[in-house]
Amino acid sequence: MHIRRGLGRRSTVALTATLAAGAAVIALGSPASAAISNHRVQLCAQGNYVADITWSTGLHSYVVNPGDCQTFDIVGTGPYTIGGFYNVSKAHFDITTVLPLPGGFNSSTPGAKWGAEGTTTDPYVVRWQ
Secondary structure, eight states, X not given: OOOOOOOOHHHHHHHHHHHHHHHHHHHHOOGGGSOOOXXXXXXXXXXXXXXXXXXXXXXXXOOBOTTOEEEEXXXXXXXXXXXXXXXXXXXXXXXXXXXXXXXXXXXXSOOEEEEEEEETTEEEEEEOO
16 A cells, blocks of 8 residues: 655645745845946956046056956946956956947946956956846
8 A cells, every 4th residue: 555645735835836936036146236327337357357437537446356246337438448367467458348338437327237257368248237
């Protein structure tokens, strides 16, 4: 004689409530997945090198170490360049230049997320927002 045991009604209700609560937490997301506010740029160093931003004014952002993300206010109204530093010589290299819309970057410019990826011999960027 086989005894079949399944979830009782109380267990099923508790499991359903637990799964629903877990889905709600997943749906909310984490702060890292949140949108970046206007006139700001998030840079994540996803490659094997330190990354940074050079603003149109000639200033550089703080460096972003591999595996980290930093969010910056846009400095200046002109284009900015995402770059990195070679691991051995520490010399700077440019990866891409981000051009503003006509009129330049201003307080209503939508925020952007960039990932500096790849290696120092093959760097590239990916835009996430």
